[in-house]
Amino acid sequence: xxxxxxxxxxxxxxxxxxxxxxxxxYYHCPCMMVNANSVATFDSREAILRNMEGLIRYxxxxxxxxxxxxxxxxxxxxxxxxxxxxxxxVYRSDDSVLWDWANSYHLADYGSGWKILVSITHDAx
Numbered sequence: 001x002x003x004x005x006x007x008x009x010x011x012x013x014x015x016x017x018x019x020x021x022x023x024x025x026y027y028h029c030p031c032m033m034v035n036a037n038s039v040a041t042f043d044s045r046e047a048i049l050r051n052m053e054g055l056i057r058y059x060x061x062x063x064x065x066x067x068x069x070x071x072x073x074x075x076x077x078x079x080x081x082x083x084x085x086x087x088x089x090v091y092r093s094d095d096s097v098l099w100d101w102a103n104s105y106h107l108a109d110y111g112s113g114w115k116i117l118v119s120i121t122h123d124a125x
Contacts (some may be wrong), residue, residue: 005108006083007114008069012088013057016066020052028108028115035121065093071102080109 007026014022030043033051044046071087083106090099106118 002072002074004074004082004114005069005072005105008072008086009039012067012069015056015064016080018056018060020049020056023052023056024048026116028110029067029119031115031117031119033119033121063092065091065098067091082107082114 011023011026016025024045027042027048029048030041031048032042033040033070042051047057067088067090069086069088071084075083077083078102085102085104088093088099089101092098102122104122105116105119107114108117109115
């Protein structure tokens with residue numbers, strides 16, 4: 001299995017644990033998150049952590065139980081740079097689908113393992 005796929009399965013487990021520190025550790029500082037309505041940049045570990053705390057609280061309020069990453073498309077630009085598009089499915093505790101979407105990530109490994117530089121949310125493909 002591709003190490004980047006393992007990386008994102010670990011990222012899913014971090015969200016499933018509901019631990020914002022674990023989730024935040026997957027992000028490079030600074031980083032950027034983009035969706036159809038906004039661009040957010042985070043230039044400190046504290047800002048990334050606060051964002052993940054809010055996201056985890058929101059997910060819990062919507063019924064988040066667990067997530068699954070699949071349908072990986074990985075494009076390596078260099079040994080330490082990659083772009084990844086994958087599909088996320090988020091489930092409720094009864095295994096019904098809460099959300100289903102695609103996300104693209106730009107990753108880098110500057111010596112401490114893969115980290116997310118940019119996350120781009122888009123419609124499921």
